[in-house]
Amino acid sequence: MPTSTCPLTGPEVVESYFMEHRAKLLDIAAFLDRLDRAAPPDGRGDVRVRALRRAIPLLLDGEGDRARRILEFLSDHSTQPIPAAHTQGALGADPGADY
């Protein structure tokens, strides 16, 4: 992956995008708080929530390509077609993964 391909300087990127992403961070925090407050049954063990919690540290592990690595982390890595489709929708995380 090439570096320095964004024409904005570092300070310009921060100035342009920080507030929007501060808000997105708060949305994630509020979502997790809401889960804690939710009426039974508990949703915190849902595979999607477990995947989200495991994906967050990828933001801070010091490596680049965070968007690609998080998408790969949330993906089904099997290689063979499934025998039949019993649902039409997707979850957002691999239901067969041990997150």
Place this chain on the structure above:
Amino acid sequence: MPYIDPHIHMVSRTTDDYARMAEAGCIAVTEPAFWAGFDRSSPAGFADYFRQLTETEPKRAARYGIDHYCWLCINPKEAEDPGFAREVMALIPDFLDRPNVLGIGEIGLNKNSRNELMILEEQIEIARRHDRLILVHTPHLEDKLKGTRLIMDALANAGVDPGRVLIDHVEEHTVAAVLDRGFWAGMTLYPDSKCTPQRAVDIIECFGNERIWINSAGDWGPSDPLSVPRCHAEMRRRGHAAELATKISLANPLAFLGQSPAFRPPVSPGPAVG
């Protein structure tokens, strides 16, 4: 600036959207056949849909100065029943020579099942036999990585020229493989489940501006038919020259779509007379 939205489902939009798109500079759209939000009950439903794509929508678009093209197929969500799918596929050749039909699409996979893959392969063969372009839908969310690989392998196994295939809905984890294998890559600016304008510009900055385009895939769900010009604004915000937006949203679509004899380069709005 004049632009093309090469993947948008105008059957599910009102003419208010045509008006706004025209005001924003849209001069042409291409509309793949897709899932209507429910499973159609008979092949006759698809015949009516194909008539809508080839007769009604071009007239609606023309009132706003927008050229309308379409793609035909049975979509992956309705491909799990091979018998039903083959009845629909049997209708397609009768529509292929209609003036605004560019090729077969949006074919692909949804849950990556055996039947979906079999129907995908049969539709690739229809495209190959009739020498038509192909527009591909890659699966949603956790299914996209696996499905994109299966789709590219199926296309390669069929001996299709990758330069005549647009693989849509790429994201950061699929774009490299799509481009490396010689296909065209489409980034869909669709809330929550696909790219944002910001991420699309990031991908262009990292992977270049060749064989890549952006589209809104505006449909019956939460979506924005103006997401293409919004992405152009993001490019300007970062200081990219105007030529980048023109390359991504006019020159590249013209190059890919121009491979179809049905495609006539749209006339850009000229300077005001006065």
